[in-house]
Amino acid sequence: xIAVVGSCNVDFVVPVPxxxxxxxxxxxxxxxxxPGGKGANQSVAAARLGSPVAFVGCVGDDSLxxxxxxxxxxxxxxxxxxxxxxxxxxxxxxxxVAEGGENTIAVSPGANARLSTADLTAAASLxxxxxxxxxxxxxxxxxVAAAVRAAGGRVxxxxxxxxxxxPEVLSEVDVLVPNRSELGVLCGAPEPATPAEAAAxxxxxxxxxxxxxxxxADGALVVEHGExxxxxxxxxAAVDATGAGDSFCGALADGLAxxxxxxxxxRWAVRVAGLSTTRWGAQSGPTRAEALS
Numbered sequence: 606x607i608a609v610v611g612s613c614n615v616d617f618v619v620p621v622p623x624x625x626x627x628x629x630x631x632x633x634x635x636x637x638x639x640p641g642g643k644g645a646n647q648s649v650a651a652a653r654l655g656s657p658v659a660f661v662g663c664v665g666d667d668s669l670x671x672x673x674x675x676x677x678x679x680x681x682x683x684x685x686x687x688x689x690x691x692x693x694x695x696x697x698x699x700x701x702v703a704e705g706g707e708n709t710i711a712v713s714p715g716a717n718a719r720l721s722t723a724d725l726t727a728a729a730s731l732x733x734x735x736x737x738x739x740x741x742x743x744x745x746x747x748x749v750a751a752a753v754r755a756a757g758g759r760v761x762x763x764x765x766x767x768x769x770x771x772p773e774v775l776s777e778v779d780v781l782v783p784n785r786s787e788l789g790v791l792c793g794a795p796e797p798a799t800p801a802e803a804a805a806x807x808x809x810x811x812x813x814x815x816x817x818x819x820x821x822a823d824g825a826l827v828v829e830h831g832e833x834x835x836x837x838x839x840x841x842a843a844v845d846a847t848g849a850g851d852s853f854c855g856a857l858a859d860g861l862a863x864x865x866x867x868x869x870x871x872r873w874a875v876r877v878a879g880l881s882t883t884r885w886g887a888q889s890g891p892t893r894a895e896a897l898s
Contacts, residue, residue, distance in 0.1 A: 607651050607858045608735035610661045610725070610752040611644020612717040612743035613677070613687075614696035615669040616887055618847065624703045633701065639886040640676035641698050642717065643741040643765060646848050649888045650855025651739075652680040654877065654896065656862055659683035659735070661728045661752075662744075665695035665716040676888055686728040690716045696743075706846035706882055712743065712766075720744045722751045733757035736862040739854060741765055753777040759861055762813070763854045764791060775812025780867065782854055784819045800826055804833040817871055819853055819878075821846070827871050836871050839879040848887030853878035855890065 621633040640649075644662050652658040660682050664670045666689055673695060677684055696715040702708045725732065725748065732738055738756035740749055741763045750771070753760045759779040764770060767783070767790035775781070781791075788806055789796040797803040800823055807816040807828040815829035824838040856877035860870025873896075881890040 606731070606735045607656050607658045607737045607739060607862050608661065608728070608731050608756070609644050609648040609651070609658060609739045610732075610744070610748070611647065611739075611741045612642040612696055612714065613640070613645035613660070613662050613664055613673045614642035614698045614712065614717070615639070615672050616641030616698045616700055616847070618700045618702055618845070618885065621701050621703055624701060624707060624709050631701070637885055638672070639888065640672050641848070641887040642673070642696055643743050643763065643851055645673060645677060646851035646887045647739055647741070647763070647855040647858070648677060648682045649680040650848075650852045650877070650881070650890045651859045652682050653890055653892050654856060654859040655893045656859045657683070659686060659731055661686040661720075661724060661731070663688045663690050663716040663720045663724070665689070665693045666691050667694045669695040669697065680888075686724065686731060688724060690719045693719060700847055702845050702847060706843035708845070708847050710847070714743065717743055718745065720748050722748055724748075725751045725755055729755060737761055737858045739763070739858045742768060750774050761854065761858055761861070763850070765850065767791070769793070772812055775810075778813040779815065780857070780861070781810070781813040781816045782819065782857065783816070784821070784850060788818055800835060804828060808833070815867055817857065817867070819850055821849075824875050825853070825871050827868050829867055834868050836868070836875050839876055841879045841883050843882035845885045846882045848890065849878045849882050851887060852881035852890040
């Protein structure tokens with residue numbers, strides 16, 4: 606079982622010819638409304654790959670909530686620990702996507718901000734028994750800390766959106782999965798410009814058992830036990846990179862839950878994430894059969 610503690614949103618995606626600068630208005634194409642949120646995205650990604658997944662999170666009581674609930678249900682995610690919060694809107698994300706798949710994202714947390722340590726107490730048995738607990742940072746800091754403490758299996762933490770983390774939280778993490786910019790924030794350093802710089806920075810980070818740095822078109826780096834392994838990306842015709850990082854994390858958790866080594870799980874995650882960029886939407890990653898074909 607994979608337990609995912611995190612956020613669930615509805616995404617409003619607008620394709621644009623180029624990402625807007627500060628104060629700039631860009632005329633885009635027709636918008637796409639899709640389910641999203643890093644926690645829900647990662648849950649769906651792992652479930653589509655065939656892993657049993659349970660999601661711990663909060664949704665509002667507005668008209669957007671069924672979009673979130675239906676997407677999780679359709680993917681086969683266990684929603685026994687999804688709490689519906691009265692008089693609160695569901696989370697939303699406003700996303701502009703340029704040609705080639707690059708994007709900018711603004712998030713309104715809504716009900717995600719109401720996820721509390723009491724919700725984790727209610728899910729204590731799930732977290733204790735899960736082979737992998739997967740957490741992100743679109744929820745409150747104390748909830749993140751409680752989730753990694755409560756986990757009985759391996760803890761995978763995706764530190765997104767980027768913010769500094771307490772040493773006691775990082776020390777409970779088995780696998781930290783930042784991108785380049787998130788790694789820079791965690792280390793209090795500039796974003797690494799090359800894979801070599803990313804490897805050096807990840808190796809200097811105290812606390813987590815291992816670090817997997819996602820590098821987009823350059824693949825990923827696995828830094829574990831003082832050794833670095835580069836996993837190259839697969840070649841794809843990308844149209845939307847919005848959910849690639851979440852597909853990566855869901856696939857990594859899937860691989861680890863099935864007993865793969867961290868490098869093997871990372872190779873799997875790189876493949877799944879690459880395939881996810883060939884489709885629109887943050888929850889459009891491949892099924893297991895599609896990823897293996």
